[in-house]
Amino acid sequence: MSDENVLANLAKAVVVTMHQIPQLDQLPVDQLHKIPLGRLRRDATRLHAVCRYQKGVKKSEISGPENVRCVDVHPAALTEDWRRYAAFLLYHEYLHALGFAGHDRTFRNLEALWPDVEAQNMGKSFGNHLRRRAAKWLWTCPQCSKEHPRTRRGMGRYRCRECRVVLVDVKVGPDKPNA
Ligand SMILES: [Zn+2]
Ligand SMILES: [Zn+2]
Numbered sequence: 481m482s483d484e485n486v487l488a489n490l491a492k493a494v495v496v497t498m499h500q501i502p503q504l505d506q507l508p509v510d511q512l513h514k515i516p517l518g519r520l521r522r523d524a525t526r527l528h529a530v531c532r533y534q535k536g537v538k539k540s541e542i543s544g545p546e547n548v549r550c551v552d553v554h555p556a557a558l559t560e561d562w563r564r565y566a567a568f569l570l571y572h573e574y575l576h577a578l579g580f581a582g583h584d585r586t587f588r589n590l591e592a593l594w595p596d597v598e599a600q601n602m603g604k605s606f607g608n609h610l611r612r613r614a615a616k617w618l619w620t621c622p623q624c625s626k627e628h629p630r631t632r633r634g635m636g637r638y639r640c641r642e643c644r645v646v647l648v649d650v651k652v653g654p655d656k657p658n659a
Contacts, residue, residue, distance in 0.1 A: 483519060483555055483558050484517075486558045486563070487517050487519070487553060487558060487566075488517065490558075490563065490566055490567050490570060491512075491513070491517055491570055492513070493567065494567050494570045494571050494574065495509060495510075495512050495513060495574075497567075497571075497594075497595065498512070498571065498574065501593050503590065503593055504578075504590070504593075507544075507578045507579075508544045508545060508578065509574075509578070511544060511545040511546070512545055512574050512577060512578075514545060515545055515548050515550065515551055515574075515577055516549070516550040516551075517550065517551055517552075517553070518550050518551070518552040518553075519552060519553060519554070519555045519558075520552045520553065520554045520555065522555050522556070523614060524554055524610075525607075525610045525611055525614050527554070528553075528554050528557065528565075528569055528603065528606060528607070529551065529552060529553045529554060529557070529566075529569035529570070529572065529573050530551070530552050530573065531548060531551050531573040531574075531576035531577050532548070532549045532550050532551070532552065533547050533548055533549060534547050534548065534549050535549070539581035539582065540581070542576075542579050542581045543579050544577070544578060544579050545577050545578070547577075548576075548577045551570065551573040551574070551577065553566055553569055553570065553573075554566075554569075554606075554610070556606075556609065556610060556613065557569060557606065562602070562606060562609070564596055564598070564599040564602065565599050565602040565603070565606055567596065567599060568594055568596060568599040568600055568602070571591070571594050572591055575587060575590050575591060608629075611629045611630075612629040614629075614631055615629030615630055615631060615652050616630075616631050616632070616651070616652055617629075617630050617631070617632065617633050617634070617649050617650065617651060617652060618630070618649075618650045618651075618652060619634040619638060619647040619648070619649060619650075620647060620648050620649075620650045621640035621642075621643055621645055621647055622645060622648055623640065623643040623645045624640060624642060624643050626640060626642070627650075628647065629652075633649045634647050634648075634649050635649070636648075
């Protein structure tokens with residue numbers, strides 16, 4: 481299945497789930513399917529997904545899906561391993577699309593209603609996954625072997641938080657397993 485189809489199917493499933501969340505039943509959930517879906521650049525490492533509003537619309541003026549230009553999701557989240565997290569990302573961006581522009585308490589309370597609680601907590605490991613894919617160097621602790629994937633060398637400037645030993649630079653080989 482192509483990324484586009486995976487994304488379209490996920491989005492449909494997310495909207496179906498949203499229709500089952502009573503706290504959302506006054507909101508234009510049935511308009512969400514009109515929002516074009518896209519993918520972030522493959523090498524993005526900080527952003528996991530984004531809700532892009534129409535040009536000229538201020539965040540305080542967002543009233544619903546008609547103010548949204550598109551929702552983009554990281555392509556690495558569309559692989560089977562991360563699809564549950566991608567569904568949660570879509571849910572998060574759809575809440576923005578419903579007019580909740582910031583990450584305030586109301587937003588966080590709604591976000592926590594997503595039934596897949598485990599997926600809600602996959603952000604950190606997905607971030608690590610992205611950094612590991614992009615890494616050229618592993619700052620490695622010679623004592624406990626903990627690795628910190630980075631794009632640049634550490635040049636002996638950093639120490640292991642646990643062991644206090646200086647981290648050494650290990651080049652990521654061409655056969656890195658998580659590429
Ligand atoms: Zn957000
Ligand atoms: Zn260590």
